[in-house]
Amino acid sequence: MLATRMVWKNAGYSLLSWVVIYLCVAFGLKATGRITYFTMGLPVILLLVFLGRAVSLPGAQAGIDEYIKDANWDVLADGVVWQKAVTQIFFSLGITFGIMTAYGSHCKRDEPAFLNSCVISISNCLFSFIAGFAVFATLGYQADLDGLDSIADLEYKSFGLVFGSWPVALGTLPGGEHWVRLFFIMLFLLGIDSAFSFVEAFLTAFQDAERFKHVNRKILTLFISVVAFLFSLMYATDAGLIWLDTIDYYINFVMLLVGGFECYAAGWIYGIEEQIDSLGAKIVFSYMITTFGSVIVACCVWFGASSDNAVWAGFVALIACYGSGMLYVVFLMHKKKKDDPFVGTWGMMFYDLTMKNILDLSRDLSDVVGYMPHKLWAFLIKHFICPISIILFALGADENYYNADGDIVGKTFGRYAGYPFTPYQIVGILCVAFVGFLFISSLILPQMYEVFDRSPEELILLEESRKSLKDTRKASIEASRKASLHAIQQQAINKHRASSMLDTVDVTETDRDEVEEGKATVERFFQEQGPVGSVSFVSEPTEVPQAEVEE
Numbered sequence: 033m034l035a036t037r038m039v040w041k042n043a044g045y046s047l048l049s050w051v052v053i054y055l056c057v058a059f060g061l062k063a064t065g066r067i068t069y070f071t072m073g074l075p076v077i078l079l080l081v082f083l084g085r086a087v088s089l090p091g092a093q094a095g096i097d098e099y100i101k102d103a104n105w106d107v108l109a110d111g112v113v114w115q116k117a118v119t120q121i122f123f124s125l126g127i128t129f130g131i132m133t134a135y136g137s138h139c140k141r142d143e144p145a146f147l148n149s150c151v152i153s154i155s156n157c158l159f160s161f162i163a164g165f166a167v168f169a170t171l172g173y174q175a176d177l178d179g180l181d182s183i184a185d186l187e188y189k190s191f192g193l194v195f196g197s198w199p200v201a202l203g204t205l206p207g208g209e210h211w212v213r214l215f216f217i218m219l220f221l222l223g224i225d226s227a228f229s230f231v232e233a234f235l236t237a238f239q240d241a242e243r244f245k246h247v248n249r250k251i252l253t254l255f256i257s258v259v260a261f262l263f264s265l266m267y268a269t270d271a272g273l274i275w276l277d278t279i280d281y282y283i284n285f286v287m288l289l290v291g292g293f294e295c296y297a298a299g300w301i302y303g304i305e306e307q308i309d310s311l312g313a314k315i316v317f318s319y320m321i322t323t324f325g326s327v328i329v330a331c332c333v334w335f336g337a338s339s340d341n342a343v344w345a346g347f348v349a350l351i352a353c354y355g356s357g358m359l360y361v362v363f364l365m366h367k368k369k370k371d372d373p374f375v376g377t378w379g380m381m382f383y384d385l386t387m388k389n390i391l392d393l394s395r396d397l398s399d400v401v402g403y404m405p406h407k408l409w410a411f412l413i414k415h416f417i418c419p420i421s422i423i424l425f426a427l428g429a430d431e432n433y434y435n436a437d438g439d440i441v442g443k444t445f446g447r448y449a450g451y452p453f454t455p456y457q458i459v460g461i462l463c464v465a466f467v468g469f470l471f472i473s474s475l476i477l478p479q480m481y482e483v484f485d486r487s488p489e490e491l492i493l494l495e496e497s498r499k500s501l502k503d504t505r506k507a508s509i510e511a512s513r514k515a516s517l518h519a520i521q522q523q524a525i526n527k528h529r530a531s532s533m534l535d536t537v538d539v540t541e542t543d544r545d546e547v548e549e550g551k552a553t554v555e556r557f558f559q560e561q562g563p564v565g566s567v568s569f570v571s572e573p574t575e576v577p578q579a580e581v582e583e
Contacts, residue, residue, distance in 0.1 A: 033271060033274060033451060033452055033456075034271060034452065034455075035266070035269035035270055035271035035272075035275075036269075036270055036271075037269065037270055038265070038268060038269055039268055039269060039270055039272070040268075042267070042268035042269075042272060043265060043268040045268075046261060046264045046265070046267070046268050047261060049220075049223070049224060049227070050227075050257050050258075050260060050261040050264070051257075052224055053224055053227045053228065053231060053257060054253055054254060054257040056071075056224070056228060057228055057231050057232065057235070057253050057257075058249060058250045058253040058254070059249075059250075060249065061138055061232070064228055064232070067228075068225060068228065070221075071221045071222075071224060071225040071228070072221075072222075072225055074217075074218070074221055075218045075221050075222050075225075076159070078214055078215075078217070078218040079159070079162065079163060079166060079218065080162075081214075082166050082170075082214075082215070082218075083162065083165055083166040083169070085205070085211070086165075086166045086169035086170045086173065087165070087166075087169050089169065089170070089172075089173040089176075089201075089205075090173060090176050091172040091173045091174075091175055091176025091177075092169035092170075092172045092173055093172065094172045094175070094176070094182075094183070095168040095169050095170070095171045095172020095173065095175070095183050096165060096168055096169055096172065098168060098172070098182065098183055098184070099164055099165065099167075099168035111427040112427055112428065112431045114424065114427070115284070115288075115424045115425075115427045115428045115431075116284070116428075118288070118424055119283075119284035119287050119288060119424075119428075121157075122287040122288075122291060123283075123284075123287065124156055124160060125152065125153065125156055126226070126229055127287075127291065128286075128287045128290040128291045128294065129229075129230065129233060129287075129290075130233035130234075130236075130237065131229040131230065131232070131233045133233070133236075134229075134232050134233040134235070134236035134237070135229075135232065137236055137240070138236075141400060142400060142401060142402065143401060144401060144402045144403070145397070145401035145402070145404070146401070146402070146403055146404050146405070147402075147403075167193065167194065167197075167198075168183065170197055170198055170201045170202075171183040171186060171188070171193075171197055171201075173201050174186060174197050174200060174201045177201070177204065191273070191276070191277070194219075198215055199212050199215065202215055227260075230260075231253065231256055231257065231260070234256050235249065235252055235253060235256065237484060238252050238256075238484075239252065240484075241483060241484040241485060242485060243483055274449075274451055274456060275456065275459075277448075277449060277451075278448060278449070278451055278456040278457070278459070278460050279459070279460060279463065281448045281449075281460065282448075282460030282461065282463050282464055283463065284428060285425060285428060285429070285445075285464045286463055286464055286467050288421050288424055288425045288428070289421075289425065289464065289467045289468065289471075290467060291417070291421055292417070292418055292421030292422065292425070293467075293471050295413050295414075295417045295418045295421070296418050298390065298393060298413050298414075299389075299390045299410075299413045299414030299415075299417075299418060300320060300389075300414065300418070302389055302390070302392075302393045303388070303389030303390075303392055303393065304316065304389065306389070307384060307385070307388070307389055310375070310384050311365070311368065311375070311381065311384055311385060312364070312368055314364050315361060315364045315365055315368060315385065316385070318357065318360055318361050318364060319357075319358075319361050319385055319386075321357065322353070322354060322357025322358055322360070322361060323354070323357075323415075323418075323419070324418070324419070324422070325353060325357065326349075326350050326353035326354035326357060327350065327419045327422050327423065328422065329349050329350070329353045330346045330347065330349050330350035330353070331346070331422060331423060331426040333345050333346040333349045334346035334426070334430075335426050335427070335429070335430035361385075365378070365381050365382075365385075368381075369381070386414075386415075387410060387411075387414070390410040390413055390414045391406060391407070391410045393410075394406040394409055394410050428445070429443065429445045430443060431443065431444040431445070432444065433447045433448075433450075435450075445461075446461065448460070
């Protein structure tokens with residue numbers, strides 16, 4: 033299984049591919065965009081052609097039935113299937129690779145990000161869904177040719193599902209060699225189109241950095257292409273498919289880590305300074321440890337215990353850890369409330385702790401990119417995706433590995449496909465560990481990444497723009513609160529003016545019900561809009577002259 037020689041034809045094809053990629057990317061994003069109309073548009077047309085041809089073949093209906101009608105839905109009960117599905121859609125969409133970040137940075141500043149993300153996601157999934165009909169129709173045809181009862185009896189899996197079945201099936205058709213050529217063109221265009229995106233992600237990171245800002249784009253593209261070609265040589269050996277299969281497996285864990293870290297940064301790190309100023313470091317970090325610690329403990333029970341009751345035990349551990357942790361958080365909040373009477377109500381404190389920072393980020397983004405589903409997006413980023421990414425990572429790592437006799441001999445992580453631990457598994461594990469190293473090192477030694485910093489002038493402008501947006505929103509909310517409070521107090525005063533002929537009216541003492549109702553209304557307003565500062569209610573008697581009362 034170890035590589036013994038270089039397949040020079042494969043190395044030559046890889047070199048040709050990277051030369052094409054360089055020529056398509058080096059001359060600017062506008063040129064790349066025009067080329068992408070062809071590299072993405074033609075495969076869509078060819079897919080529709082293949083689909084039309086595939087569904088007309090003998091046995092195609094049986095294959096489509098197994099794709100839709102007779103699908104084995106029981107596999108959805110297997111958590112590993114969900115882990116593989118999530119990482120597949122990550123890879124298909126190109127998220128967690130910096131690709132969408134790079135392309136987004138080239139859009140207009142007020143580009144509707146939510147609409148674009150919906151269009152991209154739906155289009156990608158629709159393309160994959162339609163491609164499934166073409167693939168399974170072809171597999172049905174292949175099973176019919178081989179005299180098999182079901183496509184499940186075919187030996188194709190993984191890369192062979194496409195690279196093995198389609199060329200064989202298409203080669204049996206009249207003019208088969210031309211169908212195979214068209215199929216190769218479609219795969220080649222899709223492949224280099226993905227490579228454009230990866231190269232553009234690296235290019236954007238370099239060009240945004242002050243140190244590389246004035247380096248010619250062609251030189252940067254050449255450097256990235258040469259490095260990528262050198263890495264591709266390991267796939268050009270006689271063990272190239274083993275390398276490809278191994279890296280493809282471990283890159284799934286990399287995507288989950290990166291996705292989790294990105295959501296953690298957005299949901300938990302953004303605005304953490306303000307949280308600490310408002311509530312104190314103990315409360316903020318205790319809540320953070322409670323949230324993630326309880327999920328990690330539950331995963332250890334779910335995937336570490338061999339008992340049949342491990343699932344229930346995991347949920348019990350999750351509830352127990354989270355509940356005890358939150359009790360401690362509430363205790364700290366109670367202590368904070370006693371020490372600082374101006375910290376706000378319990379509702380305001382919980383709002384600050386659980387949602388305020390991510391909703392602030394959502395509003396900051398919305399001020400630039402337009403509509404966003406604030407509350408749903410904020411909840412998913414902070415309280416759903418981060419814990420789920422941990423669970424999915426643990427699910428993948430806990431997948432059992434079976435030997436040829438069907439016996440469990442350990443976990444797949446570190447034994448994937450039975451390939452030798454050295455060098456294949458080691459390289460795959462190092463890829464995952466490298467991402468963890470990048471995250472931890474960025475927390476401990478952020479100066480390591482100063483090479484990618486933007487210029488001081490740009491950073492100052494970005495910070496001023498962000499501060500201006502926050503100040504504007506803060507002033508708007510504060511003005512609305514004051515106006516609401518004034519209206520409530522004025523309403524209470526007017527009631528007393530109309531019903532009393534006393535020389536003075538003590539609003540606080542004689543109409544406490546109305547004031548308390550007003551306070552409750554304002555507090556609800558605070559919770560809806562987000563707290564900013566504090567508001568003092570009338571605590572001294574408000575004197576109204578007798579002349580005004582008589583009038």
